[in-house]
Structure formats: structure tokens, C-alpha cells
Amino acid sequence: MGFKARMTRAAGALTIVSMTRRWLVSALGLLTALHMSLSRPATAQYFAADLLPQELLDACDAHARPFGDYDKHIANAADALIDLGVFSESEFGNVDIGYCGLRAARGPAATISCARDIILLDRGYGSKERGLALTITLAHEMKHYLQHQEKKAAFGEAYCQSEGYAADKIWMERDADAFGDEVAALMVSGRPVELVNECPVAVTYYLEADRPAGAGERRQRFEKAPPKTTVASAQRALSREFKFYGASAPMEGAQRVWQGKTMAHRRFIDGESYGLARKTLANAERTQGPFQLRLSCAPESDG
Numbered sequence: 001m002g003f004k005a006r007m008t009r010a011a012g013a014l015t016i017v018s019m020t021r022r023w024l025v026s027a028l029g030l031l032t033a034l035h036m037s038l039s040r041p042a043t044a045q046y047f048a049a050d051l052l053p054q055e056l057l058d059a060c061d062a063h064a065r066p067f068g069d070y071d072k073h074i075a076n077a078a079d080a081l082i083d084l085g086v087f088s089e090s091e092f093g094n095v096d097i098g099y100c101g102l103r104a105a106r107g108p109a110a111t112i113s114c115a116r117d118i119i120l121l122d123r124g125y126g127s128k129e130r131g132l133a134l135t136i137t138l139a140h141e142m143k144h145y146l147q148h149q150e151k152k153a154a155f156g157e158a159y160c161q162s163e164g165y166a167a168d169k170i171w172m173e174r175d176a177d178a179f180g181d182e183v184a185a186l187m188v189s190g191r192p193v194e195l196v197n198e199c200p201v202a203v204t205y206y207l208e209a210d211r212p213a214g215a216g217e218r219r220q221r222f223e224k225a226p227p228k229t230t231v232a233s234a235q236r237a238l239s240r241e242f243k244f245y246g247a248s249a250p251m252e253g254a255q256r257v258w259q260g261k262t263m264a265h266r267r268f269i270d271g272e273s274y275g276l277a278r279k280t281l282a283n284a285e286r287t288q289g290p291f292q293l294r295l296s297c298a299p300e301s302d303g
């Protein structure tokens with residue numbers, strides 16, 4: 001994460017605002033302010049990470065922890081990105097992460113080692129109040145991890161010491177900044193939700209996001225998806241975890257029902273009690289596109 005690239009972040013965030021709903025304006029403004037307050041230096045000139053003393057980076061690298069053993073604020077940020085479908089657990093499984101006194105050494109707010117796949121975050125991120133900024137910064141550094149993986153797969157481990165890497169850093173920084181902006185928008189507005197009804201008949205369903213975004217109104221009512229149709233839900237979600245009940249219209253006298261096998265998640269809707277099934281939805285792209293619930297009425301499918 002470089003100083004110059006950071007300066008363009010506010011402009012990037014504002015572009016997103018103009019393209020999305022008005023209620024995002026204040027939220028994103030706050031988010032940007034939060035983020036900038038840590039990332040943007042007040043007056044001093046900050047160095048790129050590769051200008052910091054190697055002993056400092058080595059000492060910090062040695063204290064970075066693997067996935068499952070991250071500091072709690074880092075773990076929360078990683079979980080938020082996994083829940084949003086931006087990164088997978090197995091991707092975090094390859095990256096050690098820890099804090100480092102980067103700003104005190106006049107370094108960047110965060111950095112990642114190309115050769116070691118270790119992310120260092122400034123100690124200033126280690127608080128609950130910084131959670132959102134930490135999550136966006138972590139997304140930015142994880143984007144670098146993906147960039148490095150792709151290049152190391154093509155050019156081998158020597159890539160990290162190559163002149164090619166030095167030259168690539170410019171577009172890598174630009175792409176990681178754009179990616180961070182997209183994740184910021186996703187963190188505020190949530191990801192859209194779609195139900196794909198592959199059945200030859202209509203499906204009546206109830207879908208409840210574990211973490212709804214925006215107004216967060218829980219709609220305790222059924223909706224209907226026509227046969228062979230994709231329906232966009234009115235809700236947006238901050239997590240891929242949902243609860244779900246569905247029932248198909250009769251097909252050759254039989255009806256397909258999707259419901260919870262236990263009494264754990266029950267809802268009273270229109271005076272009747274329904275057991276909801278837990279559903280972890282998938283998304284095709286990291287920062288774009290919906291969470292999708294795909295329902296099949298094929299005999300051997302469990303929908």
C-alpha cells in the first residue's frame with residue numbers, strides 16, 4: 001500500500017457513491033474519513049515498505065500468525081471478507097498476518113511480503129474502532145497476495161526479486177486500490193441476493209439473511225419465484241449465511257419442500273410455523289454480482 005495510491009482512494013470511493021444509492025453517500029464518506037485518517041500521513045513523508053530497515057520487517061514477520069491464530073481484530077476482518085465471499089478460508093490459509101510498528105518507522109499503513117506471503121498491518125489497526133478500515137486494508141493487501149500468486153506461478157519464486165516485479169508494482173497498486181474501494185462499497189451496501197429457480201414449476205420461498213445490509217428490515221413473508229426464472233431479492237446481505245424455507249408447486253402430484261431438519265430455526269409466518277434450513281450461498285465474483293441460491297427439482301439433487 002503506497003502513499004500516492006492512498007491519496008486517490010477518496011476519489012475512487014466517491015465514484016462508487018455516484019453510481020449507487022444516495023443513502024450510501026454519508027456512510028461511504030464516513031468510511032473514507034475513517035480509513036484516510038489512518039492511511040494518509042498528516043504532514044510527514046512516508047517511505048515505501050522496501051525502504052524500511054530489513055531488521056524491522058524480519059522481526060515483525062517472525063511474529064505474524066497463521067490463519068486460525070490471527071489476532072482477534074485481524075481474525076474478525078478476515079471472517080468479514082470470507083462471509084462476504086471476497087476471499088476463501090483456504091486463501092487466508094496461505095497468508096500469515098501480524099502487526100508491526102510501520103507508521104512509527106515512517107512506513108506505509110500495511111505491506112505484504114511477495115516472497116513470504118506475510119501481511120503486516122500498522123499497530124494502529126489493532127482496535128475495535130478500526131475494524132472497518134482494517135477489513136478494507138486487509139482486502140487491499142490480499143489482492144496483492146493474489147497478484148503475487150499469479151506472477152510466481154508464471155515466473156517462479158525469483159519473480160519477487162526481479163525487475164519485472166519492481167515495474168509491476170505500479171499497476172498492482174492501482175488494481176489493489178480499486179479492489180479495496182469495491183470491497184468498501186460491499187461492506188456498506190452488502191451484496192445483492194438472487195434465487196435461481198431451476199424447477200419447471202413455481203417455488204414459494206422465505207429467505208432470511210443472517211446479516212442483512214442497509215435498513216435491515218426482516219421481511220417475515222413468503223415470495224414466489226416463477227418456473228425457470230431468476231428472481232432478485234429486495235434484500236442485500238453482508239454474509240453468505242442464510243436461513244431458508246421453500247416449497248414447489250405440485251409436480252405430477254408431488255411437492256418438493258426445502259426445510260430445516262431440526263427445530264433449531266423456526267419462524268412464524270402468516271400464523272404458521274416453519275423450520276428453516278441453513279444455506280451457505282455462493283457468489284461467482286469477489287466484489288461484484290449476487291449471492292445465489294440455486295433450487296433444483298431434479299430427483300437426486302438436494303437443492
Ligand SMILES: [Zn+2]
Binds near residue numbers: 001140173
Ligand atoms: Zn498496496
